[in-house]
Amino acid sequence: MSGEKKKVGDGLQDVVATSSAICRIDIEDGRGVLEYRGYDIHDLAQNSNFEEVAYLLLFGELPRKKELELFKEELKERRDLPPQIIGLLTHLPPFTHPMVVLRTAISYLGSMDKYIHFKSHERSIEKAKSLIAKFPTIVAYHHRIRTGQNLIHPDFELGHAANFLYMLHGEVPSETEEKSLDLDLILHADHEFNASTFAARTAASTLADIYACVVAATGTLMGPLHGGASQRVMEMLREVAVPWRAESYVKEKLERGERIMGFGHRVYRQVMDPRTIELRVLAKKLAEEKEPKWVEISEAIAEAVYKYKGLLPNVDFYSASIYANLGIPDDLFINMFALSRISGWVSHIIEQYENNRLIRPRAQYIGADSREYKSLNGRK
Ligand code: ACO
Numbered sequence: 020m021s022g023e024k025k026k027v028g029d030g031l032q033d034v035v036a037t038s039s040a041i042c043r044i045d046i047e048d049g050r051g052v053l054e055y056r057g058y059d060i061h062d063l064a065q066n067s068n069f070e071e072v073a074y075l076l077l078f079g080e081l082p083r084k085k086e087l088e089l090f091k092e093e094l095k096e097r098r099d100l101p102p103q104i105i106g107l108l109t110h111l112p113p114f115t116h117p118m119v120v121l122r123t124a125i126s127y128l129g130s131m132d133k134y135i136h137f138k139s140h141e142r143s144i145e146k147a148k149s150l151i152a153k154f155p156t157i158v159a160y161h162h163r164i165r166t167g168q169n170l171i172h173p174d175f176e177l178g179h180a181a182n183f184l185y186m187l188h189g190e191v192p193s194e195t196e197e198k199s200l201d202l203d204l205i206l207h208a209d210h211e212f213n214a215s216t217f218a219a220r221t222a223a224s225t226l227a228d229i230y231a232c233v234v235a236a237t238g239t240l241m242g243p244l245h246g247g248a249s250q251r252v253m254e255m256l257r258e259v260a261v262p263w264r265a266e267s268y269v270k271e272k273l274e275r276g277e278r279i280m281g282f283g284h285r286v287y288r289q290v291m292d293p294r295t296i297e298l299r300v301l302a303k304k305l306a307e308e309k310e311p312k313w314v315e316i317s318e319a320i321a322e323a324v325y326k327y328k329g330l331l332p333n334v335d336f337y338s339a340s341i342y343a344n345l346g347i348p349d350d351l352f353i354n355m356f357a358l359s360r361i362s363g364w365v366s367h368i369i370e371q372y373e374n375n376r377l378i379r380p381r382a383q384y385i386g387a388d389s390r391e392y393k394s395l396n397g398r399k
């Protein structure tokens with residue numbers, strides 16, 4: 020290795036890879052801005068619902084009343100899984116992580132689509148609706164199977180969020196639970212060129228099929244530096260266990276040079292992620308009706324991380340308390356993220372297909388200088 024060569028910045032920080040009309044992130048007047056198709060995330064959080072947001076991301080405009088009703092019906096009609104997928108969920112080893120299950124099921128769904136390689140706008144939208152609709156059923160069915168419980172089939176009277184909780188727990192959720200999950204889904208739906216979306220778009224730029232692109236995204240989301248952080252946050256909340264232990268836990272972890280999961284962000288470096296603002300309020304509200312300790316420990320950890328490292332919580336931090344209070348098992352937290360982000364992924368994949376140029380960057384070479392090949396006997 021020639022050590023003197025200067026390395027270009029790692030991680031593509033601040034690099035604009037291509038253009039997109041789906042999501043805008045910015046820092047304006049010292050605050051983080053996030054918009055889906057020009058609509059502010061706070062407005063959407065207060066007034067919208069997941070189905071409407073998914074429609075907005077996919078089609079670029081808010082639906083009119085009839086369009087939203089039709090879209091909701093179309094999602095409901097596509098919730099069922101083919102028996103082969105249920106068979107797959109039954110046969111995977113019980114220790115398989117639910118995110119690995121999800122990406123395997125997506126790949127299997129692709130193998131069953133006769134039109135897998137068709138990429139017209141209409142075909143892609145059809146596949147997108149089917150994936151958005153089926154994600155919750157895959158996650159809930161697999162969880163019921165691995166815990167030895169009977170399958171709860173989709174309830175066509177219930178909306179996207181309520182139906183997922185119903186299929187998972189076997190009970191229709193309360194209004195608070197339904198609204199909480201719905202809001203969580205709105206907030207996680209898209210976030211510009213995050214790692215998983217970039218993986219999806221890179222795959223799409225080769226004109227790979229939509230299932231392959233979603234598998235790439237799902238695998239990428241699982242990493243602990245991306246969506247995988249929420250499960251680690253919950254492990255930390257359980258380890259800390261009481262708010263008064265948070266400060267010493269954080270201090271010691273930072274002294275050992277370890278990262279605190281759920282903190283820091285590549286784009287919102289000095290400002291609060293606008294999604295975190297909404298999620299914090301939601302987590303506190305839910306805690307009033309449910310278990311308050313998760314959010315109390317979270318607040319104590321956030322205070323300590325800011326004190327010792329000046330870092331702010333990211334979208335994965337308060338999500339953990341919310342999921343815990345919705346009775347979601349820890350190892351389904353990343354899947355919860357995927358249930359929402361699928362709407363952003365498919366919108367980006369379709370945008371890439373429709374304005375495509377192969378994504379193929381370069382690497383700065385920092386390896387050995389050119390040298391002569393030596394035969395096996397001549398090597399020292
Ligand atoms: N805990 C402790 N220190 C941290 C953390 C953290 N969570 N995040 C960043 N830092 C520190 C780094 O050590 C570095 O410190 P230094 O300047 O003293 O060396 C400084 O902050 C800058 O960090 P970078 O590594 O340059 O930040 P980068 O933009 O590459 O990483 C990332 C962003 C991966 C999100 C990082 O903050 C992290 O690892 N966070 C924990 C994992 C996490 O929560 N991921 C979810 C992100 S949100 C999402 O993807 C949905």
